[in-house]
Amino acid sequence: MSDDQSKTTHRPRRVTAQTVAEAAGVSRSAVSRAFTPGAYLDAGKRKKIHEVAASMGYQPNALAAGLKGGRSHLVAVFVGNMRSAYDTEFVMALVGKLNALNKWPILIDGADQTTEQAIQQVLRYPLDALILRGGSMQSEIVTHCSKIGVPMISTGRIVEARGVDNVCCRNADGTGLATTTLIQAGRTRFGFIGGPAQFFSSVGRRQGVESALSKAGLQLVAQADGDFTVDTGFKVATALLKKHSLDALVCANDATAIGALAAARDLGIAVPEALSVVGFDDIEMAGWPSFDLSTVCNPIDDAVERVIGLLEQRLANPSKPSETVLIDPYFVPRGTH
Amino acid sequence: MSDDQSKTTHRPRRVTAQTVAEAAGVSRSAVSRAFTPGAYLDAGKRKKIHEVAASMGYQPNALAAGLKGGRSHLVAVFVGNMRSAYDTEFVMALVGKLNALNKWPILIDGADQTTEQAIQQVLRYPLDALILRGGSMQSEIVTHCSKIGVPMISTGRIVEARGVDNVCCRNADGTGLATTTLIQAGRTRFGFIGGPAQFFSSVGRRQGVESALSKAGLQLVAQADGDFTVDTGFKVATALLKKHSLDALVCANDATAIGALAAARDLGIAVPEALSVVGFDDIEMAGWPSFDLSTVCNPIDDAVERVIGLLEQRLANPSKPSETVLIDPYFVPRGTH
DNA sequence: CCCGTATCTGCCCACGTGTGCACATCATGT
DNA sequence: ACATGATGTGCACACGTGGGCAGATACGGG
Structure with missing residues (x-):
């Protein structure tokens, strides 16, 4: 009984496809298929599973799915200077676009003393990509990412290295x-x-x-x-x-x-x-x-759009040659000239 | 041969513990132990493994580790208004602290129209916690998180709900x-x-x-x-x-x-x-x-520190009762009064 | 020589999922 | 009635890791 209690209360274990399958009276595979668009499954059964899943608060575990070899949908975003208004505006715009694409941006503060260590740690996740916003990324890290096959997109600073796409203002x-x-x-x-x-x-x-x-x-x-x-x-x-x-x-x-x-x-x-x-x-x-x-x-929307575009191209074709996109700035006349 | 080529070049598969083990002439378990502090392993062998791992660019896959039942070290940060200078300053400070703790903040733009959908998607990851910065989070989502056992910390707005800690200014x-x-x-x-x-x-x-x-x-x-x-x-x-x-x-x-x-x-x-x-x-x-x-x-450093503190307490003891921390503001005299 | 202990290591299972494959069911045409 | 194709489903494997368990090795004391 003490065992039971510790199991049921101490660890409120995450609800799994197996649990949903039992509750809905179907196989675990059916549950998996119910959440996979385009998979063969009886329409009625799919509806039933979705109802049961909703009532139990079930969602497929993205970690397990990512482990299977597909994309993890995680994107690290390295921000050189979080104190800069331009960089923050840029990052916020980028985050919005990534969210809309169901890519999840992990933010890393590049100004911190422990940045190098942090990058090393975050690279333990199988990232879809690493986006660099300005800053002075250690070339050692770039080499490392290139070695383990994490595509990189640098913006605000041109990085000449294998596997690095660039978006930069003229x-x-x-x-x-x-x-x-x-x-x-x-x-x-x-x-x-x-x-x-x-x-x-x-x-x-x-x-x-x-x-x-x-x-x-x-x-x-x-x-x-x-x-x-x-x-x-x-x-x-x-x-x-x-x-x-x-x-x-x-x-x-x-x-x-x-x-x-x-x-x-x-x-x-x-x-x-x-x-x-x-x-x-x-x-x-x-x-x-x-x-x-x-x-x-220095148009943020243009640059973000190009970054997103390069990201999509890179994911679609990992062996695509690196590219450098230059953004055209334009003069904005106001009251100080 | 065509098969071989597609295996070796098309998918630059991530280097795994098995590969390192073979290269170093040890068992896969030894590699795992080499990266687990406090595990029994011959000092010389550990050193050898680290060398081989470094040369191959190996890092333990955090997804697989998180799957095993431990913490995922992922923390979602929901930002109500990314256009607000205070919110961005707050988030940037929070991100720095989380990085230092080896917690990885996934940023979500709360102002976007697709926010609810985005939150639903990101909850597929087994998050360590969800941090709310301002905004008007749907109560439906709060209930959902509470159901699946994701602890929440709200700041800038007091959310009265089970499993939600609060940090707020007076x-x-x-x-x-x-x-x-x-x-x-x-x-x-x-x-x-x-x-x-x-x-x-x-x-x-x-x-x-x-x-x-x-x-x-x-x-x-x-x-x-x-x-x-x-x-x-x-x-x-x-x-x-x-x-x-x-x-x-x-x-x-x-x-x-x-x-x-x-x-x-x-x-x-x-x-x-x-x-x-x-x-x-x-x-x-x-x-x-x-x-x-x-x-x-409205002191950011104080508030962030309290948020981090609550997060650590919550992770150490998931059944700790919810808490509301109030921050004391103070007047800053400058030139406009 | 034997036994107990301390240290080290390999085997194997669990984590939760997606999916290939084989099989089952069923409608249809001949 | 039988072959055929279409549609739906379950089994089992793979993903990469951490850690429990038991076995192996070494060492020292009796």
Whole structure:
């Protein structure tokens, strides 16, 4: 009796197909077939099974199903910087799309110190894919995933490796576009505030500014590195604007630009009359009335759609050659230029 | 031969313990033990196995392990509103903590139309727990989870149901605190902008304002409902400020307050000289130089820590009675009051 | 030499499912 | 009546792992 009690109360064991089969008076196979679209099963029996299953709260165990060799429907999503508004907007959009596809995103914080260990642990699941959003993934991990056959899709940073698909914005084109627009409006004394020096996107965006200026016979008056945050944008822009006389400030992302706007206001520099400020990404808050920031749209919906598309193609054909999709950014004129 | 080829190339099958065992010249059990801390195994043999495993990229399959009856280490996280800055900050913090615990968060977008279906699908996995962040979860789903024995932890909204632990902010205390502070500073003509009318947190926060005013012999001059976004905050605040002469505006969250700040500025109302504006949550951007918003901190780290604590307790003792943990908010004085 | 003990290892079962295969049932055409 | 095809169903296996159980080996004491 003590045994019975411990069995029935201590472990409220999950209801299984066998239990449902007994309750419905059919074989376990029939239950399995009842939940498999396209399987041969008498319509009446299928209905009966579904009723019994619903009353007992039965659902086929996805773990067992995934074990059988099919897809696990689990997708790891590695987020380089969870503090960044663009990355979070991106991830949230991606999560919605994956949910709609019945793929289950496991989120991993890439900024944490224990990330490498976490990735190792999560790779114990037979993942359908690993999606990288920005960040600086250890190449060791990429090699590992490639070895165990987990397809990877990188976005925001191009990873040149076997089995890695890429979706990335034409960063240089984006800042080039913005710079050209400002030049045509008569700006000549340009400053640029980047992200961390080695960051993929920061490098591309800087090049875009320099090359557009160079085509017009101009060059950067001043530049500095930030870290993609508002606070640092504020500090770096303050220092830059105090030291140099600029009439245009191109920032590597919107957060930096928003910091720069506050800096200009505090220094009494009129935007956009005396100074144009443009950002990059077009995060939601760039359009808020408080900022009304002119920026370069790094279209999230496009990118997410392409990521999803690549994922589907990859799952349909695992040996498909790797692909790199480039997304076209476009200038969004608002009130700061 | 064609068979061989299809086996070796078409399906790059996952490397299994059996393969490693053969390569290392040991039994499959030995491989399993090599990855099980505390299991009897010759130290040298364990080392050898680890080396071989590393070279082949072997990791024990977590699906199979979870199937065996232990924990799956998967935790579903249901996010009511992915567009809300507070919710995203909360989720990101939660994700980091779960990662550190080797629990794998599966994110589900609660705002999507297909949410109910998605939840049903994800419940096919034997989840360790389901964490609800805000939103209005169908009670049907709560009942279902309770039936199949998946523990739930709700945060941001108190769910009274069997098997649901709660972590929630003392919303009324928070706005009460802010209101009292403004009264002591001499404010008398109060307005309040809430969230959607039926929202749990909005109701509590409104009550806090009304009760604090009532204690001081005052009452609300004007109030309206928003939807917790900046844009709507701007519109609603504009309407409110045009119609009524207020000297204090309490907003149900920071986004609404940020919209209200822009509205006041556009209407030429000086903040904080002629009007105090306070928000709720203390999201990161409330502290940005552009806003410098006085607000009520709804401490994320505290709440996440309590959620994690409840999760650990629940896993250690599944029959532990449900618990409701209340978090104390506190006023954060900045530049808008 | 024998026995007890401590340490190590292999066999085998259970976990819950999907599905190939063989078989059963039944309607239909000749 | 019999062959044939269509439709439905149960058996049994495989998926990859953890761990219980018993057997093997080594070692030391009597």
